[in-house]
């Protein structure tokens with residue numbers, strides 16, 4: 070995926086399409102409730118005019134001495150007035166139900182499916198994507214709420230239109246109130262725009278604050294913070310981030326409030342002028358008494374109508390920040406998926422292997438290449454060791470092989486086909502990997518292993534086989550309920566040591582039967598020397614077995630050189646470049662960097 074931002078097609082129509090789509094979602098999930106809500110909003114919007122007309126008829130009937138007509142119109146006025154209050158309560162209750170169910174449940178699932186479930190990893194390290202995910206995840210419900218607010222705006226506009234129509238029948242001059250009504254709307258929108266921008270601008274500071282909070286309260290980071298007495302320093306950093314975020318948002322909210330006050334002052338002036346004119350007409354005996362009552366009734370409710378419409382438009386505008394972020398993320402995800410849609414199938418078996426040609430890679434948001442000028446061939450069926458000092462780029466190289474990122478330049482070929490052209494999900498389905506920062510899935514032990522091949526998640530025999538491959542049989546035997554043991558103390562389960570968690574990650578990586586790429590990134594970093602030895606022996610045997618079955622390339626990353634001496638090919642990385650490559654014996658014979666570092670480590674081990 071390229072680093073450029075996606076363009077979201079369609080100006081205003083894109084909002085309209087999304088609102089209609091979300092209304093469709095509500096209709097499919099709750100047809101009765103959706104129809105009910107639409108009906109309530111429509112009836113409410115015409116009800117005010119009905120009340121005003123009934124009052125006008127009542128007063129005129131009284132003036133003409135027609136008691137029966139006056140009583141009938143009076144009852145109609147009372148019923149429509151009571152109906153307003155009843156509909157308001159019903160509307161509120163149904164709205165809450167709708168937003169809770171569709172907004173919280175269905176939208177969260179959608180957001181996860183559409184955006185968070187992207188196959189690549191680079192989006193999780195791009196701030197422009199992360200900022201939007203922060204906004205959307207916190208406000209998924211507001212997408213649905215915003216949609217219904219748009220329906221409210223339409224209903225409010227109908228109500229406002231009817232109100233103005235009735236006022237126009239009394240005096241066309243009263244229609245000027247429309248101009249005064251538009252001013253607060255426009256000013257309020259400007260304020261909301263500033264607030265939405267401030268929310269996106271400060272999302273990073275909020276994320277930092279949450280990260281620091283989690284760091285201090287979760288067991289892993291919390292231990293180190295307590296031992297190093299860094300609690301105050303972390304709190305200070307957290308307060309700083311919080312302060313920055315809140316200050317930005319408060320400034321924008323104050324500006325928005327200022328716009329609102331100015332808008333209301335202007336409207337109040339216009340409204341007062343209209344009332345003076347009405348009183349003048351009444352004093353000069355123009356129109357019926359009923360007309361005057363009608364004008365006063367609707368003029369009084371006009372204030373409410375406008376206030377409600379302004380509030381709804383601002384609510385819609387305030388959810389526009391979330392809508393924009395959501396549409397941007399959808400376009401981003403669609404582009405990523407489109408790039409994959411025409412992808413080529415992953416081969417069933419590797420025949421030649423994986424070839425890197427002039428590969429350069431720079432992490433998103435950084436300006437220095439982490440890997441540069443990588444040229445090498447990883448033959449099908451081989452065990453390739455990648456060694457080098459800390460930070461030399463070993464893990465970055467395997468991330469490229471796993472297609473989590475795209476190189477900035479150069480190509481990675483799989484049996485001659487550019488890896489970028491293979492369907493990412495298919496390539497992932499044929500990749501097995503245990504990473505250095507392995508996941509600690511706090512579910513049942515059997516599941517944490519079975520997740521390595523979801524199709525065989527419940528295949529206990531397959532899970533047991535993977536456990537044996539990772540030399541973790543003894544660990545399972547010690548667990549109170551074996552494969553069914555719940556992991557993680559937070560869930561009333563068993564906590565594992567670092568080495569034991571690493572073994573579960575290794576077992577997970579052993580679930581797939583036909584991977585084309587098997588990545589073991591520092592697979593024994595948390596294990597003791599005997600376990601390390603046993604694991605390497607088992608993995609060399611497994612690599613040979615996979616090699617015969619599917620031509621799998623096994624890539625082992627290690628900075629302990631002694632563990633990889635049996636590899637078919639050793640790549641020595643230094644500052645993002647391959648500086649030497651060959652077998653252990655060949656590299657020793659060269660007497661270069663590998664030989665030097667191997668010698669130093671062997672001495673250190675002997676001394677230890």
Ligand SMILES: Nc1ncnc2c1ncn2[C@@H]1O[C@H](COP(=O)(O)OP(=O)(O)OP(=O)(O)O)[C@@H](O)[C@H]1O
Nearest residue numbers: 194432435439458459460461462463464465466628
């Ligand atoms: N997500 C990232 N964003 C930006 N820079 C990164 C990221 N991950 C790694 N780097 C940088 O890339 C360089 C290579 O890191 P990498 O993890 O590939 O090295 P490594 O050889 O695997 O190191 P180690 O032996 O410590 O695991 C380092 O300078 C690191 O800071």
